[in-house]
Amino acid sequence: MSLIVQKFGGSSVADAESIKRVAKRIVDTKKAGNDIVVAVSAMGDSTDELLDLAHQVTPIPAPRELDMLLTAGERISMALLAMAIKSMGYDARSFTGSQAGMITDAQHGAARIVDVTPGRLRDALDEGAIAIVAGFQGFNRDTKDITTLGRGGSDTTAVALAAALGADICEIYTDVDGIFSADPRVVPRAHKLERVSSEEMLELAAAGAKVLYIRAVEYARRHGVTLHVRSSFNNNTGTIVYNPGAISPYAAAVLNGETVEEPIIAGVAADLSEAKVTVVGVPDIPGKAAQIFKIVAKTNANVDMIVQNVSAASTGLTDISFTLPKSEGQQVLTALTNEQQNVGFAGLQYDDQIGKLALVGAGMRTNTGVSAKLFEALFEAGINIEMISTSEIRISVVTRADTINQALRVVHTAFGLDADDEAVVHGGTGR
Amino acid sequence: MSLIVQKFGGSSVADAESIKRVAKRIVDTKKAGNDIVVAVSAMGDSTDELLDLAHQVTPIPAPRELDMLLTAGERISMALLAMAIKSMGYDARSFTGSQAGMITDAQHGAARIVDVTPGRLRDALDEGAIAIVAGFQGFNRDTKDITTLGRGGSDTTAVALAAALGADICEIYTDVDGIFSADPRVVPRAHKLERVSSEEMLELAAAGAKVLYIRAVEYARRHGVTLHVRSSFNNNTGTIVYNPGAISPYAAAVLNGETVEEPIIAGVAADLSEAKVTVVGVPDIPGKAAQIFKIVAKTNANVDMIVQNVSAASTGLTDISFTLPKSEGQQVLTALTNEQQNVGFAGLQYDDQIGKLALVGAGMRTNTGVSAKLFEALFEAGINIEMISTSEIRISVVTRADTINQALRVVHTAFGLDADDEAVVHGGTGR
Structure with a gap:
């Protein structure tokens, strides 16, 4: 008998x-x-x-009360799901985050799981019942208050339960067939990945792939949980997200004995949610970059890529560019402007018409020439590269926003990722 | 400093x-x-x-899951109320029934309170916060499951909290100005009662007065809690529901030092929700009535009034009539029909066009002539009395349904209850 954790998102229980x-x-x-x-x-x-209701009551809802409010949502869906199962003749019991033992820190709205004590779930399973757990929510032992895990919280709940219970697999049901080599709405010949390593999945998620939340993947990686991302609209096998060396026999069976040899490139992702800030005319003397990014850090902005140009010898001045989410652009510009005198830069440029493309593959570690091939493909398509950043298993480039879809397609083709047929994009209501 | 428990119903937080x-x-x-x-x-x-949502999922929702579902309702209202108060600069914390220490038995949908352990509420009060508690819900210690208290549960929650915390008063906010000597929509000259004893209130509630639920009044009576029933739409004093000898100084101050001498008659109430069953041609031999009401009891019907006619000497047969909620009529008729041979009665009559009028007053105990006055008033108005039943502080009569409003008015007048002016009936969205 296997133990399976299944996660269903809001669109699956609408x-x-x-x-x-x-x-x-x-x-x-x-x-x-x-x-x-x-x-x-x-x-x-x-x-x-x-959330709307809360904002009708007050523009800034108290975090403790907002969590109390929002957790009513899963309470409703889990109770309805449990009664639906019971009406089919199978025993089912719903459990709040607190009842399921999801112990978190006290950070309302973005709590982190510190322990999982699923005693009541084990009891329910021992008695043959199906346990239905509210996603997204937890409980702090010190304050005895209800907390929520923030965006993607239900994925994280599922993974944390799978880890604590030693589940054979954690199935994430969604409205697409799995993880694709690229977004099939942009790259029609994208293919569904049979499997992807958790580190590749982390890079893909960070680079804009929306199917899984980074935090859930991180948790799965740290605790050796194998994920199966699949559609709630059919019974097809989806994508196995595995930890090399820790794949469960159940997950291996889903993969049908395929040799788990990593392809060089897993996929390519695009992100249009970032903007580029350029600090122009920075005196090229030690400590200036540190000074700038200290100012930026104080705004809690999530800086992604950073590029510093070579200093022009004649002026002793340089430019520093970085990308960050568009939603954080204004606060950073304001903070920098306030400190312009102290830092001594000449001015600021803001560009929200950029796109970021990321090529991800664990095989990059042992294969040379990947960046050269990427740059060549883009060059041949006449697409200009504005910034470059690399990690061990990822290369990211910034281009103009209006060329990003073409860039995705040419790179997908150049690395031999195209499927023979066009992907069938399943409907679903999005999430 | 006084401790006040306030209860707000659904229409007050719509x-x-x-x-x-x-x-x-x-x-x-x-x-x-x-x-x-x-x-x-x-x-x-x-x-x-x-509830609608539950019935869309299954015609018979599992009781444990239905309680889990319904308790989401107060979770939403209490969180919103707490954030509204916090946004006004006052500390407030919301608590579920479980967090507030409302310990109940395990009877889902109609749980009874077995203990109240309001430690977290006391802590909140000690720290200067306003404690907002979800009405209607509790927690069973053995099953560790969430329960609900059934109809009128929020009133009961408020009273139970007031008792456990030793509150100075329990204010029940509603959409009318208080308890009236009769329903002001029917009897325009009904007057608001300054005060009513809890035993009178129990009889009025049992007789159809809708403002307070019997269970909450019973709880208040048993635990010596003084209630103040008042409008959430104005700041007028409402009606004090008191336990003679146990009225709190705070409540006495609300009454503004008025002498608490009970009037003979508190009020008059009407109920159109009952029907009359007559078992015709019952052999007038010992044990027949017992046999009949044993059959009725097995259906769990709530029999109210019972009348047995004098036997006709010529036939040795008698008729037995009783009233019960219309909603329980069909099951009782079926049960009796199934046993007609055994009991040996001639037939059944069912009449759902009856009205019940109840005159309530603690002063009846020491005043004679109340029934005579009641019957005379109805006779003079040409209203026929079909059944009579009395308790120590109540007289109930059954009349035709279409005469009940007229009956209310003439009795109200006959006992000198009419106010000088017509009552202003405040709006409110009902409940």
Whole structure:
């Protein structure tokens, strides 16, 4: 008997009909002889509706109370899902984050899991019941208060439960068929990955792939949890996200004995959510970069790529560019402007028409020539590269926003990632 | 410093604007130097909406899961209310039934309170915060499951908190000005009662007065809690529901030193929700009535009044009539029909066009002639009495349903209850 953790997002439980469909799917897995723990999100847009309500009451809701409010969302979906399963003749019990033993720190709205004590879930499983757990929520032992895990919290709940219970696999149900070599809406010949390593998945998620949240992947990597990202609209095998050397026999069986030899390149991702700030005319003397990024750090901005040009010998001045989420642009510009006199730079440029392309593959470690091939493909397509940044298993480049889709396609082709057929993009309501 | 428990029903917190209005009211009471614990219901019709959702998923929702589902309602309203108060600069913390220490038995959907351990509420009060508690919900220690208290549960929550905390008064906010000598929509000259004893209130509630739930009044009576039923739409004094000999100084001050001498008659109430069953041609031999009501009891019907006619000497047969809620009529008729051969009665009559009028007053104990006066008033108005039943402080009569409003008015007048002016009926969205 295997223990399977299944996670269903808001779009999978958007209304009573969807809930019944998900219940049937869970019962089918149970019938196949498995123990099952389910992590479920709030129905459809209900979390946003609760947020709206809070903002009608006050522009800045108290964080403790906001968590109390938002956790009502999963309470509703999990209770409905449990009653749907029970009406099909199978035992099911719903558990809040607190009842399921999701112990977190006290950071309301973005709590981190510090311990998982799933005693009640084990009892339920021992008695043959399906355990339904509220995603996204936890409990702090010191304050005895309810917390939420922040964006992507339900994925994290599922992974944390899988780790604590030693599950054979953690299935993440979504509205697409799995992880693709590129976004199939942009690259029609993108292919679904049979498998992707967790470190590649981390880089893909960081580079804009939306299917999985970084935090859940990090948790899975740290705790050796194998994920199966698959569609809630069909029974196809999706993508296995594995930790080399720690793949479970169950996950290996899903992969159908395929040799787990890593391809050089897993996929390519694009991100249009960033902007570029250029600090112009910075005196090229030691400590100036540190001074600038200290100012930026104080705004809590998430700086991504940084490039410093070679100093022009004639002036002794240089330019420093960095990218960050567009939503954080204004606060950083303001902070830098306030300190312009102290730092002594000439001016600021702001560019929100950039796109970032990231090529990800664990095979880069042992293969040379990957960057050369990337740059050549872009050059041949007439696409100009504005910034470059690399990690061990990723190369990112910044281009103009309006060339990013073409860039994705030519790079996808250049690295031999194109499938023979165009991918079928399944509907779903997005998330 | 006084400790005040305030209860706000669903219509008082139906939307963001109402919640802000209630928050201001609570803050005003806090500013006046009081400690405050609030019990709050779910917003407007949200409990019914959750019930609808459950029935879309399954016709018979599992009781444990239904309680889990419904308790999301107060979670939402209490969190919004707490954030509204916090945004006004006062500390407030919301608590679920479980966090507030509302310990119940394990009867899902109709749990009874077995203990109240309000440690967290006391801590909050000690730290100067306003404690907002979810009405209607509790927690069972053995199963560790969430329970609900059933209809009128939020009133009961408020009273139980007031008892456990030794509050000076428990204010029940509603959409009318208090308890009236009769329903002002039917009897325009009904007057608001300054005070009513808890035993009178119990009889009025049992007789159809809708403002307070019987269970909450029973709890208040048993634990010596003084209630103040008042409007959430104005600052008028409402009605004090007191336990003779146990009225708190705070409540006495609300009554403004009026002599607490009980009037003979507190009020008159009507109930159109009952039907009359007549078992015709019952052999007038010992044990037949017992046999009949044993059959009725097995259906769990709530029999109210019972009348047995004098036997006709010529036939040795008698008729037995009783009233019960219309909703329970069909099951009782079926049960009796199934046993007709065994009991040996001739037939059944069912009449759902009856009205019940109840005259309530603690002064009846020491005043004779009350029934005579009642019967005379009805006779003079040409209203026929079909059944009579009395308790120590109540007389109930059954009449035709279409005469009940007229009956209310003539009895109200006959006992000198008419006010000089017509009552102003305040709006409110009902409940």
